[in-house]
Amino acid sequence: MPGRTAVPPPPPARRPPRVLSWRLRRNPLRRRSDLVQGWIGLALLLAASAATPAAVVLAADAAHDRATQTARRQAQTRHATTATLLENARRHPEPGSAEARGTRYPAQVRYTDPEGRPRTATTDVPPALSKGSTLRVWVGADGQLTEPPLTPDQIRNRVRGSAIIAALGVPAASIAAYGVTSRVVQRRQLAAWDRAWADTAPRWTAAP
Structure with a gap:
């Protein structure tokens, strides 16, 4: 009818996604072991997909705590002082x-x-x-030169790593x-093939 808005046809129904592994597809050559292996692979894939984000968060939190504690301990046991260059x-x-x-x-x-000795x-x-x-140099509690305490950038790099x-x-x-x-x-x-062949071979090789 004139003036009536045309209704677009509904989109075609989507086909269900194909199974990720050929081992899960129905075919006459598929063995039970193939099916078991396919399900194990799918389970590991799903487990990895679910566990990776949690592992990343836990690892980052643990690394941040360790690095922060290390930086705090270094700041307490190391101090900056001035050193004089003895050569060019x-x-x-x-x-x-x-x-x-x-x-x-x-x-x-x-x-x-730290004890005032040169x-x-x-x-x-x-x-x-x-x-x-x-x-400027950093000196440890033992009086030896050492690295400065961890900086925020270094902590972030450890967390990122x-x-x-x-x-x-x-x-x-x-x-x-x-x-x-x-x-x-x-x-x-x-092993199953060896057992099957051990049962079948005598009948094939037996003299008439």
């Missing part, structure tokens, strides 16, 4: 470059430990520093479990 530091072949700003060279310095040690310093220059390991580890464990299961199933298949 090496010069970088490309002064002023980005590589030079990130390069450090070993050089001897003198500093004072000490001499070797540490990494920026290039081209002249003898007598001062720089643990999360990535967890995200890759769960699927890898599932794949390994599936591989072990496949080997067990294949060995049982071979």
